[in-house]
Amino acid sequence: MAILNKIFSCLPVFILLYSSTLHVNACYTSIVSFGDSLADTGNLKQFVTNSKSEPPHFLFLPYGETFFHKATGRCSNGRLIIDFIAESLGMHILPYEKMKMNNAMKIDQGVNFAVVGATALDSSFFEARGVNNPYTNASLNVQLQSFKKVFASICMTNSDCKNLLGSSLILMGEIGGNDYNHPIIAGKPYDELISYVPLVINTIISAINELIELGAQTLVVPGNLPIGCSTTYLTIYHGSDKVKYDNTTGCLVELNKFAEYHNELLQTELHHIRELHPNVNIIYADYYNAAMQFYHYPLKYGFTNGALKACCGGGGPYNYNMLVACADPSSTTCDQPETYANWDGLHLTETAYHVIYKSLFQGTYTTPHFNSLCPASTISQDIFTSSSLVQSF
Template structure:
């Protein structure tokens, strides 16, 4: 047990995106956003319970991700295709209500994390702002090399966003783009490696964590994989 506690004490623990699939399945099943909102307190409580359990068995540094801007998902954009123009963000083409839902989840999560910080002042609780890190390339896709846009999936079953719930990526009838590094969206629900690379740099080498990751954990020896799959040394 002592060895386990020491491993946890000296480890950086990245919490998974708890709740992501709970929201995904509900949206895909056609549940209204008001029903999704009823899930949020349950999801937040589960995240906090998991964090407290890890702290109890020795964890001292945890990265807790917020929700991504799900209104920019090719899957959701397909499900809601044909909605009123007022439902979309003019700058990004994303669904405003779903992104606001994700922001609300993130606000509740951050409030709960502050409460943990008060109870455990010696534990590093790092909030990872996946939402705004990703919104960078949804607002300006070409700036980040996504010349084929940020909303259309690279791998999918056709349609305006190349997403078809009945034809998943890797299905014999699906199609895959020739240059995935020029797309931000991989299969409708997941981003491409290139998009995740932007998010990684924004979090662990940039300013999209609270507190800032670089102020707690030096990254001079961190190696990351870039969009072309070559290993690069971070500065």
């Protein structure tokens, strides 16, 4: 299924309203988010609706069933990490495509440019290598250019722009995972994947540097998840005598080492940025080790059905079938998603995302620790059950 891929082209003229008043968190005036399906809260859904394209499977129940009770465009049964971040800071964050629908809009609390399927590298890179992206061409650069158009419309002077961006929390994804997901699913060899990593990292670093030049002062940069624990890849390589499994987790050793290589290279480059810009907060978010907690100890986090089997899928040893997606009439969905870490093969459940969120933003899995920079983010309300600040659209 191909979807028309012009999600972020042609920005109409907007009357954009901005309030510089700090919100209840006392740390940031707004959130600006880039990324892929780990952060998309409705951009691709809105684009499909506007363009009358064929809707992909994640725009149907049981996606969204646990929290929103309807499909919102999020690739999970409920909320994502970005939802928990926004809630903890007392903010609403709107999908860019939703905001584009209006001639006047208020974006003082944030805008989300993340799109399901997005890559760091431009789509032309993958097209030249015979790799198809069925969802979007909204690469990191496309998202950044869309942001710059909005940004330029909000403020009247360079000083205003720098002040606005300097008081915002910038979330750089997660982005880059699909630069490997699409080629792996297309059957590209491991050696070719390795060659992509420096290019992906350079693209992310280039975007960070551009945002810093525009005035960004606080950027959260996630690493890659442990893709060797992905239900999708465990299914693809199931039965192969060419792969090794971690005896303690059941994950694929080589793919996890690949993710670690990506993360090590990313951290090296982030260190260089910190040296060049000592007054800018560059926060590395260790998605890999935050997630490895429940792959090592699933029962500790309530995952009584394990961390490797999908809650929603088309059967098989891991309940994943590339020909029968979650939400397909012939797929099955578990009764208790909170007892599963994996939702649909590629994505995690709301409960798993909440574990990662807490480890990152209220724990020790960021460098430097996020809650040392913004203690107000550790607000007392139980955001895992709160619903007042999350918008479903």
